[in-house]
Amino acid sequence: MHKPARFDMYATIHRALRHFMTDTLTQIGRLDAGDSEASRAALDQLDTLLYLCRQHLEHENRFVHPAIEARSPGGSQRIAGEHEDHLEAIAALEAEALAVRQAPSPTADLRLYRHLALFVADNFEHMQIEETRHNELLWQGYDDAELVQIHEQILASLDPAERGLVLRWMTPALPRSERAALYAELRKQMPGEVFSAVLEGAKPWLGAQDWAALVADLDQREALLA
Structure with a gap:
């Protein structure tokens, strides 16, 4: 017999983020300096993705990592460090996207696309660690009712705009x-x-x-x- 699945607070939001990241990467890969309207839409989507990535990091830092540290001291240290790196990468991508808006060119478009691809690749590996190692620590330290409570605290912290944004990318994912x-x-x-x-x-x-x-x-x- 299979054991009942444990509550996984990472699963659905990570599906949404992976979908949002890959779709945005595709849009940025299609940037054309001669098509200002399409480029503006793609860059707007990138700005929104980076906003959501920053919010997601903050929620994990505020709610998930303290829960891990309370029962498994040091357990979130690696991912917490990667979060700092990701915040720096987000700021760099935002600055690069602004530069592309102000002075579009095939060279600048391609550079932004490649840097975003590296960011997405790094996040995919990062999320895999959270879904495996972090979940192991959470499941060792908490029962499902406690994990649901933590997840509900995260949901309660979202404002309506962020809720709508998450729903938009989670639904098809x-x-x-x-x-x-x-x-x-x-x-x-x-x-x-x-x-x-x-x-x-x-x-x-x-x-x-x-x-x-x-x-x-x-x-x-x-x-x-x-």
């Missing part, structure tokens, strides 16, 4: 069953008309097949509760 579970939980938390607007807002983020599946899954869950 999740497996079908997890996407349905997420929106079923949102439906419990929101007035009907608000949830309807949120659900309709997700339609552009999904292909036709995924959108139809989400609606069908939610209808099925509602029917089971009736």
